[in-house]
Amino acid sequence: MNRSVRPARWVAAALVAAGLxxxxxxxxxxxxxxxxxxxxxxxVLYQKPKLFSPLEPxxxxxxxxxSLIYQSLMYPNPDxxxxxxxxxxxxxxxxxxxxxxxxxxxLKWSDGKPFSSADVLFTHQALANPKSTSxxxxxxxxxxxxxxxxxxxxxxxxxxxxxxxxxxxxxxxGPNYGILAQIAIAMILPEHVLGDKPLDQLAKDPFFSNxxxxxxxxxxxxxxxxxxxxLKKNPHFPKPVGLDxxxxxxxxxxxxxxxxxxxxxxxxxVAPSDRETLESFGSLNFVESKExxxxxxxxxxxxxxxxxxxxxxxxxxxxxxKAIIDSALPGVGKARNSSFDPATSGDDxxxxxxxxxxAKQLLTEGGWDFNQTIKLAWIAGSNPDRDAAAIAIESQLKxxxxxxxxxxxxxxxxxxxxxGPSFDMFMFxxxxxxxxxxxxxxxxxxxxxxxxxxxxxxxxxPDLDAxxxxxxxxxxPDKRAALYKEAAKMDNEQVPYLWLYSPGGLWAVNxxxxxxxxxxxxxxxxxxxxxxxxxx
Amino acid sequence: MAAxxxxxxxxxxxxxxxxxxxxxWLFRLAPGDPVEMMLPPQNRGPGSEVFIAAKRAELGxxxxxWVQYFTWLGNAVSGDLGFSMDSGRSVGDLLGERxxxxxxLMGLSLLLSVLIAVPLGLLAAVRKGKLADYAASVVSLGAxxxxxxxxxxxxIYIFSLKLGLLPSAGMSTPGEYSxxxxxxxxxxxxxxxxxxxxxxxxxxxxxxxxxxxxxDYVRTAEAKGVSATGVVxxxxxxNALIPVITIxxxxxxxxxxxxxxIETVFAWPGxxxxxxxxxxxxxxxxxxxxxxxxxxxxxVSNLIADLLYTxxxxxxxxx
Numbered sequence: 001m002n003r004s005v006r007p008a009r010w011v012a013a014a015l016v017a018a019g020l021x022x023x024x025x026x027x028x029x030x031x032x033x034x035x036x037x038x039x040x041x042x043x044v045l046y047q048k049p050k051l052f053s054p055l056e057p058x059x060x061x062x063x064x065x066x067s068l069i070y071q072s073l074m075y076p077n078p079d080x081x082x083x084x085x086x087x088x089x090x091x092x093x094x095x096x097x098x099x100x101x102x103x104x105x106x107l108k109w110s111d112g113k114p115f116s117s118a119d120v121l122f123t124h125q126a127l128a129n130p131k132s133t134s135x136x137x138x139x140x141x142x143x144x145x146x147x148x149x150x151x152x153x154x155x156x157x158x159x160x161x162x163x164x165x166x167x168x169x170x171x172x173x174g175p176n177y178g179i180l181a182q183i184a185i186a187m188i189l190p191e192h193v194l195g196d197k198p199l200d201q202l203a204k205d206p207f208f209s210n211x212x213x214x215x216x217x218x219x220x221x222x223x224x225x226x227x228x229x230x231l232k233k234n235p236h237f238p239k240p241v242g243l244d245x246x247x248x249x250x251x252x253x254x255x256x257x258x259x260x261x262x263x264x265x266x267x268x269x270v271a272p273s274d275r276e277t278l279e280s281f282g283s284l285n286f287v288e289s290k291e292x293x294x295x296x297x298x299x300x301x302x303x304x305x306x307x308x309x310x311x312x313x314x315x316x317x318x319x320x321x322k323a324i325i326d327s328a329l330p331g332v333g334k335a336r337n338s339s340f341d342p343a344t345s346g347d348d349x350x351x352x353x354x355x356x357x358x359a360k361q362l363l364t365e366g367g368w369d370f371n372q373t374i375k376l377a378w379i380a381g382s383n384p385d386r387d388a389a390a391i392a393i394e395s396q397l398k399x400x401x402x403x404x405x406x407x408x409x410x411x412x413x414x415x416x417x418x419x420g421p422s423f424d425m426f427m428f429x430x431x432x433x434x435x436x437x438x439x440x441x442x443x444x445x446x447x448x449x450x451x452x453x454x455x456x457x458x459x460x461x462p463d464l465d466a467x468x469x470x471x472x473x474x475x476x477p478d479k480r481a482a483l484y485k486e487a488a489k490m491d492n493e494q495v496p497y498l499w500l501y502s503p504g505g506l507w508a509v510n511x512x513x514x515x516x517x518x519x520x521x522x523x524x525x526x527x528x529x530x531x532x533x534x535x536x
Numbered sequence: 537m538a539a540x541x542x543x544x545x546x547x548x549x550x551x552x553x554x555x556x557x558x559x560x561w562l563f564r565l566a567p568g569d570p571v572e573m574m575l576p577p578q579n580r581g582p583g584s585e586v587f588i589a590a591k592r593a594e595l596g597x598x599x600x601x602w603v604q605y606f607t608w609l610g611n612a613v614s615g616d617l618g619f620s621m622d623s624g625r626s627v628g629d630l631l632g633e634r635x636x637x638x639x640x641l642m643g644l645s646l647l648l649s650v651l652i653a654v655p656l657g658l659l660a661a662v663r664k665g666k667l668a669d670y671a672a673s674v675v676s677l678g679a680x681x682x683x684x685x686x687x688x689x690x691x692i693y694i695f696s697l698k699l700g701l702l703p704s705a706g707m708s709t710p711g712e713y714s715x716x717x718x719x720x721x722x723x724x725x726x727x728x729x730x731x732x733x734x735x736x737x738x739x740x741x742x743x744x745x746x747x748x749x750x751x752d753y754v755r756t757a758e759a760k761g762v763s764a765t766g767v768v769x770x771x772x773x774x775n776a777l778i779p780v781i782t783i784x785x786x787x788x789x790x791x792x793x794x795x796x797x798i799e800t801v802f803a804w805p806g807x808x809x810x811x812x813x814x815x816x817x818x819x820x821x822x823x824x825x826x827x828x829x830x831x832x833x834x835x836v837s838n839l840i841a842d843l844l845y846t847x848x849x850x851x852x853x854x855x
């Protein structure tokens with residue numbers, strides 16, 4: 001839908017602005033009955049892309065582009081459940097030590113070459129081998145033979161094999177159901193293009209700046225630096241792709257908002273506070289997306305003053321999270337009471353409702369010294385909801401006698417402060433704990449304390465670790481769910497983080513575009529883009 | 537003159553080396569490790585430390601800083617400014633890609649600034665204390681006082697969103713390149729930057745012309761019967777432009793460094809955005825490459841200013 005701006009449309013826009021046309025659309029449910037093939041859409045990239053490589057650390061805009069040009073064995077769907085993509089079926093043995101991926105047959109790369117298990121094996125061997133400098137290597141540490149590769153005793157991980165051209169098998173050293181969500185989502189690379197590159201040079205290969213061979217519904221055309229990424233439909237995709245082209249443009253939120261109005265942009269994540277303005281354009285639908293991560297305040301648990309659980313519970317009870325959500329994320333934000341997703345934890349956990357008296361009492365019982373000051377650091381200016389939350393937390397905690405000093409920092413600060421750890425309180429967000437509850441292990445287990453994992457607060461509860469491990473050791477979904485529910489209750493009582501909210505996501509989509517289903521608020525990628533159609 | 541140029545060139549090389557040493561050390565003092573920043577805390581895992589160590593080795597950051605500097609200097613002398621830590625692309629390519637759009641936008645905006653400032657400043661000076669002078673002051677001070685980003689957002693609101701006359705951002709419509717399309721994308725950032733730049737320049741032209749109008753040679757020319765227009769255009773303007781040329785020449789590096797705010801507002805792929813992104817990501821090779829480019833521009837612009845003096849004022853000679 002990229003096109004020149006036409007005055008005629010602006011007459012309509014002005015009429016809309018004058019209030020002659022109004023109304024907000026609910027989630028988009030068009031079936032595509034009156035849709036046509038062809039055309040193009042423009043999508044916002046919230047930052048500039050860097051490199052389109054699964055071997056690089058995850059970078060949201062890169063992920064967004066890659067989700068359209070590559071595919072993985074499995075990928076989370078809009079309900080944040082793992083769904084088969086290149087895999088037709090996945091078998092997991094009872095004790096979750098062997099994972100067999102049966103691949104879809106007859107698939108072709110965008111250059112027409114056949115896809116097979118050799119591509120899958122090549123990609124996962126590369127990701128698992130430290131020589132490739134992939135940050136994902138750690139996800140494979142429990143695969144049989146991974147240690148030998150890490151120690152330089154072997155060139156390939158023996159626990160990953162391709163017994164025939166349609167089967168890929170992963171064997172782990174112990175029960176580990178969670179590994180599925182960690183490795184099955186890796187984007188698969190073309191072995192026939194990259195297979196002969198030395199592993200230590202693979203990440204630097206020029207292919208990743210110009211990845212024209214992929215399995216996704218679209219094929220990479222070019223990246224016009226800082227302006228847009230151009231993709232065209234993949235002629236060898238197994239089903240018809242609805243659009244001819246997709247353009248992904250890195251622009252600021254203000255420009256994105258303006259372009260949604262002018263028709264220069266068709267898909268963009270938007271701030272809930274902008275919804276009213278955008279609705280006045282009359283040309284947009286609004287779709288909400290689920291959020292697997294959450295915004296939290298991490299307390300430096302190496303400091304004696306935060307070690308008492310009552311102090312942590314008191315601080316959490318002293319923050320009015322509902323008020324923060326109502327003002328900063330109306331309609332989309334949801335208060336969080338555990339690191340585990342609400343679908344895992346259920347409702348039978350403490351909700352730590354805002355209660356000033358109870359907060360003071362808990363803090364007093366926990367031995368809190370009300371004369372001390374704590375610093376609350378956060379990266380200011382990148383997320384309006386976090387800026388609002390920081391100010392609200394300072395003022396709300398002040399009301400219960402806790403002195404907070406706000407500390408605006410940049411990303412560079414975090415590397416030193418988290419390593420120390422030299423912070424008092426640090427507000428941050430992200431993660432995805434809905435796809436598999438095992439992902440919580442990385443941010444709360446004793447053995448994943450930073451820098452060995454994402455447990456930046458240095459929380460440690462061996463009982464909780466044991467419970468998570470027990471859950472991760474079974475392939476039985478009911479048994480696993482019950483065990484994780486118990487773990488979530490333990491987590492909820494211990495308050496390893498001051499959970500604030502899941503921001504949720506709100507997307508504005510041109511009414512002409514059908515079948516768009518957002519996948520997480522921003523950097524998670526796109527879901528079934530082959531089904532996108534423009535209204536005829 | 538030739539001896540002067542050689543001397544200036546040698547001094548410039550020395551200055552560049554000193555600047556590179558300063559920048560190299562200065563940016564490494566800034567908090568934040570570029571490799572650690574590649575891996576957000578929530579993405580840390582058991583293999584993260586191995587990844588960080590491997591990346592540091594790959595980027596040469598595990599070596600002492602003086603080794604890093606001399607390695608970089610050796611490569612830079614042969615024209616290799618290194619590779620971006622962020623994207624892995626050549627720094628020379630990254631800078632080269634942005635020089636074109638930057639020169640295109642900034643060069644034209646400077647030209648527009650001059651085209652606005654010279655007649656307006658001249659008019660204000662000749663009509664000093666009259667309505668035209670006050671009107672020119674309102675325009676020029678308005679240009680100085682109004683932040684370009686505000687004009688940018690206002691322009692997008694009016695000309696893109698409300699009137700639909702101009703595209704809101706970018707250098708061209710993706711997939712639909714044409715000269716007309718490219719020019720329509722240029723209009724708003726160009727006019728805003730040209731207008732913003734004209735404010736101070738108008739004031740310089742005005743005060744410079746006023747100073748010249750009281751010179752003896754003006755009285756002499758008038759006494760010899762030269763018309764008022766002739767005095768101003770043939771005699772006054774030429775002398776009045778000497779300090780203005782200095783201002784313009786010294787503003788050249790700033791222009792080539794890009795206008796970060798306008799580039800951001802209009803999604804223009806210029807140098808300014810590259811520099812900000814590189815600093816935020818502690819992308820040392822890009823920051824140093826950019827700083828070096830900027831330094832060269834400063835030195836070259838100073839030299840141009842000095843050479844232009846000799847052209848407009850024969851009394852000045854370079855030895």
